Amino acid sequence: MEIDYGPLTGLIGTWNGDKGLDVAPEPDGPAESPYYETIEFVAAGDVENFEEQRLAVVRYHQVVRRKSNDEVFHDQVGYWLWDAASQVVMQTITIPRAVSLVAGGSAEGTGPVVLRVRSAVDDPDWTISQSPMMRDHARTLAFEHEITLDGDRLRYAETTTLAIYDQEAFAHTDTNELTRA
Numbered sequence: 514m515e516i517d518y519g520p521l522t523g524l525i526g527t528w529n530g531d532k533g534l535d536v537a538p539e540p541d542g543p544a545e546s547p548y549y550e551t552i553e554f555v556a557a558g559d560v561e562n563f564e565e566q567r568l569a570v571v572r573y574h575q576v577v578r579r580k581s582n583d584e585v586f587h588d589q590v591g592y593w594l595w596d597a598a599s600q601v602v603m604q605t606i607t608i609p610r611a612v613s614l615v616a617g618g619s620a621e622g623t624g625p626v627v628l629r630v631r632s633a634v635d636d637p638d639w640t641i642s643q644s645p646m647m648r649d650h651a652r653t654l655a656f657e658h659e660i661t662l663d664g665d666r667l668r669y670a671e672t673t674t675l676a677i678y679d680q681e682a683f684a685h686t687d688t689n690e691l692t693r694a
């Protein structure tokens with residue numbers, strides 16, 4: 514049977530964008546970095562959980578480079594998952610700082626399609642896991658992500674809330690606009 518990726522269908526493909534802006538924490542205050550990136554989304558089939566939940570799976574890899582020096586300064590892998598029965602959208606994220614999370618949310622519309630997910634350390638359903646170093650010194654408290662998909666155009670805005678340096682809730686933000694290659 515053909516797999517129905519539902520609202521994730523439009524993600525599948527390779528996307529490039531060069532209008533990225535990152536706001537990240539540094540000891541002396543927020544640092545802004547313009548960036549460009551490639552995100553590859555691959556149809557990865559479906560899975561069955563507990564014999565009753567069926568999820569359609571899109572695997573992705575995001576590689577982000579600073580415009581100032583062309584170096585990769587963020588690399589992220591994960592999955593987008595669609596549970597048609599409950600109409601729930603999920604994103605799992607792993608970043609190479611020893612931080613992972615599972616975010617949950619929903620999809621709205623058909624053209625454009627808006628995907629919204631969130632996760633928080635104290636959320637009983639959609640939570641964050643991190644190493645002791647990160648927990649104690651650069652703690653990810655929450656994550657919110659909105660993607661708007663309109664044919665071959667995609668834009669996103671995400672906020673990662675961090676407890677770092679003397680900041681209780683630093684808004685580490687990333688936005689970009691991409692087009693399908």
Ligand code: HEM
Nearest residue numbers: 535537538577586587606608612651653656673675685687
């Ligand atoms: C386009 C996406 C992103 C970019 C370009 C980015 C970039 C950065 C940069 C430049 C820093 C400052 C420290 C450094 O220079 O390495 C930073 C810190 C951090 N980021 Fe991100 N980030 C992104 C997304 C995320 C996401 C999704 C998470 C978590 C789910 C995350 C978690 C962190 C954490 C925990 C730190 C603090 C580490 C430290 O500075 O000691 N970031 N990020």
